[in-house]
Amino acid sequence: xxxLIFGHQNPDTDAVTSAMSWAEFQRQSGNTDVEAVALGxxxxxxxFALDFFKQAAPRVIDAANGxxxxxxxxxxAQQSVADRADSTILTVVDHHRFANFxxxxxxxxxxxxxxxxxxxxxxxFQEKGFTISAQLAGLMLSGIVSDTLLLKSPTTTDLxxxxxxxxxKIAGIDLEDYGLKMLKAGTNLAAKSDxxxxxxxxxxxxxxxxxxxxxxxxxxxxxxIYARQADIEANLKAEAEKNGYxxxxxxxxxxxxxxxxxLAFGEGKDKLEAAFNAKFDANGRLALPGVVxxxxxxxxxxxxxxxx
Amino acid sequence: xxxLIFGHQNPDTDAVTSAMSWAEFQRQSGNTDVEAVALGxxxxxxxFALDFFKQAAPRVIDAANGxxxxxxxxxxAQQSVADRADSTILTVVDHHRFANFxxxxxxxxxxxxxxxxxxxxxxxFQEKGFTISAQLAGLMLSGIVSDTLLLKSPTTTDLxxxxxxxxxKIAGIDLEDYGLKMLKAGTNLAAKSDxxxxxxxxxxxxxxxxxxxxxxxxxxxxxxIYARQADIEANLKAEAEKNGYxxxxxxxxxxxxxxxxxLAFGEGKDKLEAAFNAKFDANGRLALPGVVxxxxxxxxxxxxxxxx
Numbered sequence: 295x296x297x298l299i300f301g302h303q304n305p306d307t308d309a310v311t312s313a314m315s316w317a318e319f320q321r322q323s324g325n326t327d328v329e330a331v332a333l334g335x336x337x338x339x340x341x342f343a344l345d346f347f348k349q350a351a352p353r354v355i356d357a358a359n360g361x362x363x364x365x366x367x368x369x370x371a372q373q374s375v376a377d378r379a380d381s382t383i384l385t386v387v388d389h390h391r392f393a394n395f396x397x398x399x400x401x402x403x404x405x406x407x408x409x410x411x412x413x414x415x416x417x418x419f420q421e422k423g424f425t426i427s428a429q430l431a432g433l434m435l436s437g438i439v440s441d442t443l444l445l446k447s448p449t450t451t452d453l454x455x456x457x458x459x460x461x462x463k464i465a466g467i468d469l470e471d472y473g474l475k476m477l478k479a480g481t482n483l484a485a486k487s488d489x490x491x492x493x494x495x496x497x498x499x500x501x502x503x504x505x506x507x508x509x510x511x512x513x514x515x516x517x518x519i520y521a522r523q524a525d526i527e528a529n530l531k532a533e534a535e536k537n538g539y540x541x542x543x544x545x546x547x548x549x550x551x552x553x554x555x556x557l558a559f560g561e562g563k564d565k566l567e568a569a570f571n572a573k574f575d576a577n578g579r580l581a582l583p584g585v586v587x588x589x590x591x592x593x594x595x596x597x598x599x600x601x602x
Numbered sequence: 603x604x605x606l607i608f609g610h611q612n613p614d615t616d617a618v619t620s621a622m623s624w625a626e627f628q629r630q631s632g633n634t635d636v637e638a639v640a641l642g643x644x645x646x647x648x649x650f651a652l653d654f655f656k657q658a659a660p661r662v663i664d665a666a667n668g669x670x671x672x673x674x675x676x677x678x679a680q681q682s683v684a685d686r687a688d689s690t691i692l693t694v695v696d697h698h699r700f701a702n703f704x705x706x707x708x709x710x711x712x713x714x715x716x717x718x719x720x721x722x723x724x725x726x727f728q729e730k731g732f733t734i735s736a737q738l739a740g741l742m743l744s745g746i747v748s749d750t751l752l753l754k755s756p757t758t759t760d761l762x763x764x765x766x767x768x769x770x771k772i773a774g775i776d777l778e779d780y781g782l783k784m785l786k787a788g789t790n791l792a793a794k795s796d797x798x799x800x801x802x803x804x805x806x807x808x809x810x811x812x813x814x815x816x817x818x819x820x821x822x823x824x825x826x827i828y829a830r831q832a833d834i835e836a837n838l839k840a841e842a843e844k845n846g847y848x849x850x851x852x853x854x855x856x857x858x859x860x861x862x863x864x865l866a867f868g869e870g871k872d873k874l875e876a877a878f879n880a881k882f883d884a885n886g887r888l889a890l891p892g893v894v895x896x897x898x899x900x901x902x903x904x905x906x907x908x909x910x
Contacts, residue, residue, distance in 0.1 A: 391708050396701040398905065400897070403700070405711035421729050589708070597706065 295361045296329050297384065302368035303333045304495050307340040308437035310352060312366040312411035315434050316387055319415060322424040331355045333375055337494055339480025343436035347429045367411040370394040372498050387414055390589065409454040410441035416457050431464035436476055444473040446552055449587045477549050483518045488529040492544050499593060501600035504540040504562060510588050512549045519546040530559040547586050556580035569599035603669045604637050605692065610676035611641045612803055615648045616745035618660060620674040620719035623742050624695055627723060630732040639663045641683055645802055647788025651744035655737045675719040678702040680806050695722055717762040718749035724765050739772035744784055751857055752781040757895045785857050791826045796837040800852055807901060809908035812848040812870060818896050820857045827854040838867040855894050864888035877903035
């Protein structure tokens with residue numbers, strides 16, 4: 295049975311393209327019976343990248359049906375394929391914390407605290423002397439641009455600053471020009487339903503026994519979010535009640551100015567205020583100046599507040 | 603505070619020497635404030651290796667006291683330092699399954715399903731072009747010889763078959779001659795108490811909700827074990843009752859003929875018989891022909907039997 299390679303649910307550009315680059319790494323390693331797939335439909339940013347580099351979108355699956363699997367860009371069970379317990383995990387390449395991860399047998403893992411999963415895979419291509427086509431370089435670059443907001447996010451490391459120009463050269467593109475176009479393609483709020491906005495990039499976290507759901511949406515102007523705030527908040531409430539989230543936080547991120555605003559529904563809004571040492575204003579908005587990274591700037595302080 | 607590097611409790615030769623080789627890797631990477639330590643006293647095999655290559659034994663610790671830590675040759679909490687929850691795990695290099703492992707932040711992990719942790723570290727020295735002294739090569743070789751029983755264990759992979767001769771050349775020794783001497787040094791039963799035999803290399807596993815303790819002792823003649831069987835079985839019983847093990851299995855391995863015999867105390871002896879499709883004989887011995895690897899040949903079938 296073909297080995298399936300995939301990133302996390304609600305796939306973002308790094309999740310989708312790192313599955314594709316890891317599939318190519320496997321092929322060049324001699325494992326040809328692999329397929330990059332996605333655990334959910336692609337967002338507009340990812341579609342822009344695939345269109346630009348003329349690559350077909352990976353097939354979307356909701357179960358592995360016992361196939362062997364290779365995980366990229368995630369390791370936690372609740373972010374993975376629903377029937378993962380029935381599969382053998384052969385490899386993991388990831389740049390997130392490890393939790394809710396257990397295997398019966400030894401496996402291959404490569405994890406590094408860097409800006410994107412594609413950064414790690416690029417290192418491995420170099421270590422092995424494998425070749426990277428212009429198209430694949432473009433996809434890997436897109437994943438890195440997405441995760442680091444074009445090197446502006448505090449999740450950016452020296453590795454991304456070094457390799458992003460190298461990938462741009464292989465891809466034959468202007469990094470700044472392409473990167474900004476790709477990020478903007480993901481911010482077309484008019485094309486997004488309220489549900490797309492709240493759940494499109496959301497992940498669940500266990501914090502002190504509570505289920506905390508955190509979504510993030512990139513915009514070029516926070517006013518676009520404020521104009522739809524009532525509908526978005528109604529959706530946060532509906533989704534939290536339907537899915538049993540104790541808290542549902544949406545982080546709307548202004549990618550041009552590197553600031554965010556939080557909207558939230560559920561218990562623990564006091565934890566949010568404690569975590570960020572700020573108050574929800576009269577409009578129910580929590581200003582998060584300088585915050586652009588969920589992983590680095592939202593999850594750790596919120597986890598600490600819930601577990602205090 | 604100095605970063606502490608250590609392998610699992612009841613350290614074997616790969617656990618001790620991979621901590622030392624990872625410390626050297628860190629130093630050559632520019633992280634000089636690191637110390638290789640051990641979570642328990644060294645066994646006779648490890649002492650032989652350190653003496654042979656004129657290296658001082660690492661300090662033994664029973665707590666990290668909040669220091670940052672780097673794990674080698676293990677990842678599961680119950681096999682690690684008791685106060686690990688108070689430390690930040692910076693790196694893991696391991697060749698075991700992953701379980702009972704969780705971090706708050708992204709970290710560096712390099713895991714591969716190969717024969718020893720030193721095999722992975724050797725690969726990384728080569729990738730970085732770092733230098734390996736004759737003494738360090740001897741220690742790394744000792745860890746690999748120990749874990750693979752001089753390439754005879756089914757845990758051996760092509761990687762060990764490739765690199766062990768390379769390390770022997772750097773160390774300036776005859777691999778077969780040194781390897782057999784080192785393995786035999788670890789089999790001096792006359793110097794071991796009953797407790798050394800049962801617990802010296804034992805690890806705990808959670809199997810279907812039961813705490814299963816599995817020890818392993820290498821011998822050159824199984825008759826040495828049989829001559830002390832009554833005392834060893836009394837010790838298995840005493841240790842199981844004292845520490846709350848549901849089952850305590852001792853695997854005595856004949857390293858010259860690559861066979862083992864199991865002795866056990868506790869509930870689930872029927873699970874053992876089911877796992878190995880064999881019966882305890884009238885002397886309470888479970889013949890395990892061809893079995894030399896706890897990780898590859900004992901844990902997986904036993905886990906399956908407990909979870910059936």
